[in-house]
Amino acid sequence: MDKQTVTIYDVAREARVSMATVSRVVNGNANVKSETKDKVKAVIDRLGYRPNAVARGLASRRTTTIGVVIPDVTNHYFAELARGIDDVAAMYHYQIILANSDESNDKEVQVMENLLSKQVDGIIFMGNFVNDAIRDEFKKADVPVVLAGLLDDHEAQPSVNIAYRSAMNDITTRLLKAGHKDIAFITGDLNHFMNKEHRLLGYQDALATYDIPYDEQLVFQGNYDYQSGYELSQAVKSSKVTAAVVANDEMAAGLVNGLTDANVKVPEEFEIITSNDSKVTVITRPQLSSITQPIYDIGAVAMRMLTKLMNHEEPAINNIVLPHGYIERDSTKKSV
Amino acid sequence: MDKQTVTIYDVAREARVSMATVSRVVNGNANVKSETKDKVKAVIDRLGYRPNAVARGLASRRTTTIGVVIPDVTNHYFAELARGIDDVAAMYHYQIILANSDESNDKEVQVMENLLSKQVDGIIFMGNFVNDAIRDEFKKADVPVVLAGLLDDHEAQPSVNIAYRSAMNDITTRLLKAGHKDIAFITGDLNHFMNKEHRLLGYQDALATYDIPYDEQLVFQGNYDYQSGYELSQAVKSSKVTAAVVANDEMAAGLVNGLTDANVKVPEEFEIITSNDSKVTVITRPQLSSITQPIYDIGAVAMRMLTKLMNHEEPAINNIVLPHGYIERDSTKKSV
């Protein structure tokens, strides 16, 4: 039950070569005669030698480990991002230290410090917004940090996203085209950059195109979870709105169920379009029409971008925007 | 952008003490005069010193990192387990290396090797079964491994679970009591130990109590996901069964939706009880009646158990069984 016993030194001795040579064959260095390579490999197998990544990390100053901060693994949107990240990380032989932040200021800072002290080679940060404390951590980090599914206005932190403004414009426009005049915009905290400067603007863009004045009474702020969507359904029902665009699937699922439970028929009496096309959209009844976004790919591309950054390659673009689409399901009336 | 610059040596020099003393204050060793402690702390703050966990790990042979192997973060049941694990890990100042295995033999082995080479202090393993190759890895591991939400028959690997057999007995009995004679048992691969030696037996126990002969035609094997549940709904519909117990929520969600789409009314014409009480059970319509199990706690307790094992304390019990319950929702007729 005690740790690691056979070291590179043991292998060297048994194979009658130096540590340096063993190191070379382990690392696939070409400068080794193929005979000695075979000899060393045989000894490695025989002894069951497994290189100590910690020692290697200390000596080489690279840990092949990256940090991933996630608000909550339990949230499907973020879990899907994480899956994309892990898959390409594995592809490049990186391991992932995952840390839940709950989007709490203190935890986020704590977690960043932990990651940095573990000497991760890079960090992928997920969340709904970047506050000042975290922005400081990014600055203090001596390794690259990329944002996945997250945008910050200050200084261009590398990031991967879709065009939230245009996506929100698209779905609002669909509802407008369908004849709705009073459309709710259901989102997270409006102080959050992505909501205020992207999604809300997209919603307003669409309204403006149809000469409908913006009414802030029709904006509902939740906190991104099912429960808050469910609770919001009350207020939504008693307002004058006849349709809603929702920034987040969990809230949309709460909304559709809350409405249904309050005997509002979706889509006949109320239409809903959501934003993430995550798994819940097909589980609710009616299923949710949604913006489609390549969530897995956002994670994957973010990780790919990070590998470049860690490799000191300058990526062509610092803020990658992936394409989005739309899928019609049953929370909207069939389009003709 | 280059790694760590200020070391314990810099702090020692600036504070005019030895490295050992700095190490002591960093590690909260009591044997330091409070004046010097303050002096050192001041220097640490001024220089922005952050201990290098890699060097520390090499010197102390403890990394305060544990490995977590998960079939797929994207699956809510496992994500919930992972959340429980991470929360108590954080509480004990451990970080988590998370690795997706897809329950593929090769990946699982690969991932275990990676974890071991990173010198994790312990491992928590999740999945639906333990195959021989993995069992070997457990044996090779020089650190404790605990199973979360997973049971293996060979040699008692420490684990945390609920009593699957009794839980399955409970819900089958409920359906029997409600008058059903032909009840489907919908599960994963029957070669998997937990299905064959626990869940199936529970199902059979209930049948036996009601003198109903076991009919293997009523056993349906899926692969644990929504899609397979949805597809199974065809076969289920065209069989003679009038109710089903399901081993897994994702399959149950697929089943209820498949049945509904095929115009079978749940619960009026068909009753369903599922097993995990995860988030999807309240998102489907009708909502799913379910065994309740403390998923988060299973993860949390598994991690707590691991801390003890890593600390060389022998836990009182090696295979912890947490209590389960039942919640009636709308996929069963109201009980009187």
Add this chain to the structure above:
DNA sequence: TTGAAAGCGCTAACAA
């Protein structure tokens, strides 16, 4: 193609 040797930044005896 191979080896010798100096660290990487820290912990942990052991002394003082």
Add this chain to the structure above:
DNA sequence: TTGTTAGCGCTTTCAA
């Protein structure tokens, strides 16, 4: 209470 000194297991010059 504090300092000295070996390592921890590996990578990486630099020589040979």
